[in-house]
Amino acid sequence: MPDQTQSSGGTDGAGTVPSADVAPPRGAAPPAGGVTGAPAAVRVEGLWKRFGEQIAVAGIDLELPAGRFIGLVGPNGAGKTTTLSMVTGLLRPDMGRIEVGGHDVWRDPVEVKSRIGVLPEGLRLFERLSGRELLAYNGRLRGLPGAEVDKRATQLLDVLDLAGAQHKLVVDYSTGMRKKIGLATALLHNPEVLFLDEPFEGVDPVSAQTIRGVLERYTRSGATVVFSSHVMELVESLCDWVAVMAAGRIRAHGTLAEVRGDAASLQDAFLELVGAGGRYATEDSLDWLGGAR
Numbered sequence: 001m002p003d004q005t006q007s008s009g010g011t012d013g014a015g016t017v018p019s020a021d022v023a024p025p026r027g028a029a030p031p032a033g034g035v036t037g038a039p040a041a042v043r044v045e046g047l048w049k050r051f052g053e054q055i056a057v058a059g060i061d062l063e064l065p066a067g068r069f070i071g072l073v074g075p076n077g078a079g080k081t082t083t084l085s086m087v088t089g090l091l092r093p094d095m096g097r098i099e100v101g102g103h104d105v106w107r108d109p110v111e112v113k114s115r116i117g118v119l120p121e122g123l124r125l126f127e128r129l130s131g132r133e134l135l136a137y138n139g140r141l142r143g144l145p146g147a148e149v150d151k152r153a154t155q156l157l158d159v160l161d162l163a164g165a166q167h168k169l170v171v172d173y174s175t176g177m178r179k180k181i182g183l184a185t186a187l188l189h190n191p192e193v194l195f196l197d198e199p200f201e202g203v204d205p206v207s208a209q210t211i212r213g214v215l216e217r218y219t220r221s222g223a224t225v226v227f228s229s230h231v232m233e234l235v236e237s238l239c240d241w242v243a244v245m246a247a248g249r250i251r252a253h254g255t256l257a258e259v260r261g262d263a264a265s266l267q268d269a270f271l272e273l274v275g276a277g278g279r280y281a282t283e284d285s286l287d288w289l290g291g292a293r
């Protein structure tokens, strides 16, 4: 097994400051739930996934605190989708253990799936159902009584501005509408933890604001949102807890302030943590671009 350089302090040489006597290193938050004794919403231990020669997730340990708005950020190919897929029971890990609400995702999948909602990447929906039918189908599949499904579906369609399109087939929905109906299906059974892979991609600013309001209200009730994104401004404005991934490892984790450290913004901290240096175009590279044609 390759050496696991990740540490709870994120002191892996990728830019975090390990000077314990001056300031706590980034991510040196107490263990999730450590203060209140409540269990973490999600606990991951020694998680590995390899695709052929490619190590997508290289042995991560992570505790995500309950009741937080959590951002999982990282550059392209960092391993975010692979991690979320394993945590939500969609992809079997090569090694490691994952618990949601104290239940093992792979040993107790039915229990875990009743507690989570998922908006996965490349969302696949039943295209020949209307939005309302899709919600009705999901609600019944979740064991909710018909009248309750109807009530919740009406409210979700209304809040997400899909009421006018509720009888349209999902195949005819736009990208943003698909995200919103996907979010509605993920929320319908009132899960404890909601996992969202790039929930705001392709969503217009008005709808993004609506989704944001729904999610903020949801976390205020004690539920947990875990979402992946590349948009640092969004993560900084929405999340109160962040995990930064790069090359299959966790580079830092903790409250927004801990991960940001002394950097002016999360974007600056992120660039420092993931080692963006060397990827900038130099004077010589791309010298043909914008030159004589």
Ligand SMILES: Nc1ncnc2c1ncn2[C@@H]1O[C@H](COP(=O)(O)OP(=O)(O)OP(=O)(O)O)[C@@H](O)[C@H]1O
Residues within 6 Å of the ligand: 051, 054, 055, 056, 074, 075, 076, 077, 078, 079, 080, 081, 082, 083
């Ligand atoms: N099914 C697969 N087969 C082969 N390689 C894969 C597969 N899924 C992911 N990978 C590889 O694993 C690594 C991590 O991919 P992953 O999609 O988890 O990253 P990500 O952080 O979600 O990236 P992005 O931000 O671009 O969506 C990448 O190198 C990717 O090419």
